Amino acid sequence: MLFSCDNIHMHFGARPVLQGISLGVHAGEVLGIVGPNGAGKTTLLEILSGRTKPTQGRVLFEGQDVTAMPLHQRARCGLARTYQSPVVPEQLSVDQVLKAARQAFTPYLTSHHAQWACDQVGLAVNPAQMAGSLETLNRRKLLLACLLMRKPKVLLMDEPAAGLLGAEVDEIDSILRYLAQQMGVGIILVEHRLELMTAIAQRVVVLDGGELIAEDKPHRVFDHPRVRAAYFETAQEAA
Ligand SMILES: Nc1ncnc2c1ncn2[C@@H]1O[C@H](COP(=O)(O)OP(=O)(O)OP(=O)(O)O)[C@@H](O)[C@H]1O
Numbered sequence: 001m002l003f004s005c006d007n008i009h010m011h012f013g014a015r016p017v018l019q020g021i022s023l024g025v026h027a028g029e030v031l032g033i034v035g036p037n038g039a040g041k042t043t044l045l046e047i048l049s050g051r052t053k054p055t056q057g058r059v060l061f062e063g064q065d066v067t068a069m070p071l072h073q074r075a076r077c078g079l080a081r082t083y084q085s086p087v088v089p090e091q092l093s094v095d096q097v098l099k100a101a102r103q104a105f106t107p108y109l110t111s112h113h114a115q116w117a118c119d120q121v122g123l124a125v126n127p128a129q130m131a132g133s134l135e136t137l138n139r140r141k142l143l144l145a146c147l148l149m150r151k152p153k154v155l156l157m158d159e160p161a162a163g164l165l166g167a168e169v170d171e172i173d174s175i176l177r178y179l180a181q182q183m184g185v186g187i188i189l190v191e192h193r194l195e196l197m198t199a200i201a202q203r204v205v206v207l208d209g210g211e212l213i214a215e216d217k218p219h220r221v222f223d224h225p226r227v228r229a230a231y232f233e234t235a236q237e238a239a
Contacts, residue, residue, distance in 0.1 A: 001060070006060065007021070008021040010210075021207070021212050028181060034221075035207035050073070078152050080154065098118070109150075117146070120183075136164060208230035214227045
């Protein structure tokens with residue numbers, strides 16, 4: 001297993017938010033995480049990325065225990081993370097954003113690395129354009145290009161299709177498929193859109209109330225009685 005966690009528990013005060021979560025991803029595999037609102041998906045991504053320390057449990061990267069390793073060190077090991085909102089530096093041009101990303105790496109990456117990364121995600125915009133004026137899909141592509149030039153081994157993604165429509169979702173789908181299949185990146189993906197999950201994930205885990213209640217292939221995971229109950233009850237409560 002390339003990247004995994006083992007028996008993760010998380011409490012906020014006395015409140016348990018994650019209870020005994022174990023999962024992992026292989027190189028070139030896409031693992032999906034779904035679950036109703038408040039299930040603990042984002043909290044788990046925060047723990048996997050190193051932004052939050054779990055109350056209990058371990059995170060393992062290529063067999064090494066990285067539980068105590070902070071976010072920036074995990075990034076150097078090859079872990080990358082994207083967020084639900086594609087926040088870019090509004091006052092910098094696309095070229096300046098890419099340059100800042102190149103210079104955040106030691107030794108500095110070259111403009112060839114940046115161009116290569118832009119090509120991988122199909123980012124074709126005027127380099128002088130202000131990043132703040134990009135629409136959602138190109139913001140996501142720019143942020144992904146900044147990560148890809150570091151050649152990550154593992155990518156953690158929180159709702160990469162949020163704010164996208166139709167053909168744009170298909171484009172993200174193709175990019176993620178390419179990263180996994182051609183570049184061998186292990187991807188852990190939190191996503192509400194089940195069609196995206198079904199299209200690209202090999203396995204899906206379902207969280208509910210901080211517990212892992214099912215793990216299966218995407219087209220089978222909703223056959224599990226606990227998964228149906230979690231979604232049905234949530235829908236009923238919301239009605
Ligand atoms: N810093 C925090 N302090 C206290 N409680 C928190 C904190 N962060 C999250 N929670 C609680 O933990 C639970 C899980 O939240 P989390 O955001 O991980 O769920 P989620 O599955 O990502 O939900 P959504 O799909 O709505 O984004 C929620 O009940 C939330 O209110």
